[in-house]
Amino acid sequence: MKVVVVGGGVTGLSSAWWLARSGAQVTVLDKFIVGWEASGRNGGGASHYQSPLFEEEQRLWPQMDALLGYPTEHSKERIVIAVTEKQLRQYHYIAQMNNDMGYRVDLLDAKQSQAAVPLAGENCLGGMHYRFGGHANPQRTTQAYAWALQDLGGKIVQHSPVSGFETSGGKVVAVESASGRHECDALVVAAGPQTGMLMAKLGVDVPLASARAEMIVTEPAPMMPLGGVDGNGLYGRQTLRGNLAYGGGPHEWIEVGEGGPTARPTSPLTRNLARRLAELFPKAAHLNVIRSWAGVIENTPDGRPVIDRMSDPENVVVATMSGVGFGLSPASGHAVRDLVIEGHCTFTDIAKLSLSRFEGIGADWREARGWLPIT
Numbered sequence: 001m002k003v004v005v006v007g008g009g010v011t012g013l014s015s016a017w018w019l020a021r022s023g024a025q026v027t028v029l030d031k032f033i034v035g036w037e038a039s040g041r042n043g044g045g046a047s048h049y050q051s052p053l054f055e056e057e058q059r060l061w062p063q064m065d066a067l068l069g070y071p072t073e074h075s076k077e078r079i080v081i082a083v084t085e086k087q088l089r090q091y092h093y094i095a096q097m098n099n100d101m102g103y104r105v106d107l108l109d110a111k112q113s114q115a116a117v118p119l120a121g122e123n124c125l126g127g128m129h130y131r132f133g134g135h136a137n138p139q140r141t142t143q144a145y146a147w148a149l150q151d152l153g154g155k156i157v158q159h160s161p162v163s164g165f166e167t168s169g170g171k172v173v174a175v176e177s178a179s180g181r182h183e184c185d186a187l188v189v190a191a192g193p194q195t196g197m198l199m200a201k202l203g204v205d206v207p208l209a210s211a212r213a214e215m216i217v218t219e220p221a222p223m224m225p226l227g228g229v230d231g232n233g234l235y236g237r238q239t240l241r242g243n244l245a246y247g248g249g250p251h252e253w254i255e256v257g258e259g260g261p262t263a264r265p266t267s268p269l270t271r272n273l274a275r276r277l278a279e280l281f282p283k284a285a286h287l288n289v290i291r292s293w294a295g296v297i298e299n300t301p302d303g304r305p306v307i308d309r310m311s312d313p314e315n316v317v318v319a320t321m322s323g324v325g326f327g328l329s330p331a332s333g334h335a336v337r338d339l340v341i342e343g344h345c346t347f348t349d350i351a352k353l354s355l356s357r358f359e360g361i362g363a364d365w366r367e368a369r370g371w372l373p374i375t
Contacts, residue, residue: 003340004029004175004184006162006198007191009039010138011325013145014333015188015317015340017068020152022341027184028154029177031161031259035142037192039326041215041295043235043247044141045228046327047078047133049103051305052348056331058132064330069151070144073137073240078228081113081120081127083279087231088125095128104131117229119221121282127231135228135237138326145329161259162191165201171315172202186340190319193256193298199318204310206318207358208298209371210256213323215247215295216273218287232280234273244284246277247293253373256296297323301358301365307332308355309339318355 001024005016008030016026028034046061048054064072082088095105106129113127114120146156160179165172165187172187189198196208220242227238236246252269270292278285300306300322310316317339319332338345366372 001025001185001341002183003027003186003188004182005188005190006175007189007195008034008146008156008158009037009190009192009325010035010142010145010329011039011319011321011332011336012188012190013142013149014329015190015319015336016154017145017149017152018333018337019340020149020154022337024341026149026154027182028149028156029160029162029175029179029182030156030158031194033158034146034156035139037260038213038295038297038323039142040138041213041293042138042326043215043245044135044138044237044326045078045133045230045235046074046135047130048324048327049098049101049132051324051328052350052352053328053331053335056334056347057328060330060334061134061136064136064141064144068144068148070140070147072141072144074134075136075227076134077226078130078133078135078230079108079113079116079127079226080130081108081117081229081231081280082125083123083232085125091126091128098130105129106131116225117281118224119281119283123279123282133228137239141326141329162198167202167313170313172313186315186317187313188317188319188336188340190336192320193260193296194258195298195318195320197258202310202313202316204318204355205358206306206320206355207301207361207365208320209366210254210296210298211251212254213247213251213295213297214269214273215245215293216270216277216289217291217293218244218277218284218289221281221284221287232276234276234280243290244277244281244287246273248273248276251297253371254296255373260296299323299371301361301369305332305353306355307335307339307350307353309343
């Protein structure tokens, strides 16, 4: 079976790797280079307990280094600390919900939180310790997927934006791109912010809005016992060198064409992120911000992913992850593989991720939500 995957982020690369493991002849096409958008520019978290893919996510992450044959820098567990009473109440609610679902979360008082997170200050009021989940290095992981796919004979074609599709008999039979025509028996569209535009060429409406997500990286700090620490509206991790890599809204809505954003200017959000990070880690407040990243994420109207196989064209699978693609990538790739080869997901029910839930949504849904660039 020949499969073309459009999109070289973690979702597309994981899908391609799973398909290649099953014997498919896979070609990945990316408009620029792999991992250039949100896949290489995120906090690396892997704790998506509200997703139907969660249990598979948790099962797979501890195995990924061995399965891929390359390091992802995956680290287990995660801590979230509060610096306001409102945050603390929210974390207590989340902890109770997770424990009721059977996923262990331990509540931490102020002293326990400060002991577990040495960079925290006296303003830390408490927190919670996820005994599941964790984080990995987005750059390393994207690289690992790509190399593992190539080890299985998969092909990655970069700088190859897709211009159109050739259909016959209710199926896509070839993909037209800057690198030429690529024949296929099945097509996977996992192109992040470009997914909606590409699916529109096939007569399929995938409602998406694009936003720019920014992150900052500091100078190295003393290593914490657990590098995955969130809070104060921030997500991120401490790298193996000690740098603090953090991001976390508010997102800036932007317009994105088929070639991606025309520019990636630094926005005032970097100061906002730096202030909140200093509040989260007062003992690291003296560190300089040494760089920032801006990635583009796609958002569905309800904020949940779409992973679905189309009925027309019948050999097309769409996967758009609405900002949670990195952590779920081992499981989402498995689900896409199943949809392509088996016709259904074999390990969990993903009906709530179907595209049909947006049938009848108005063309003005972005305006209704205020999800528009500020002019």
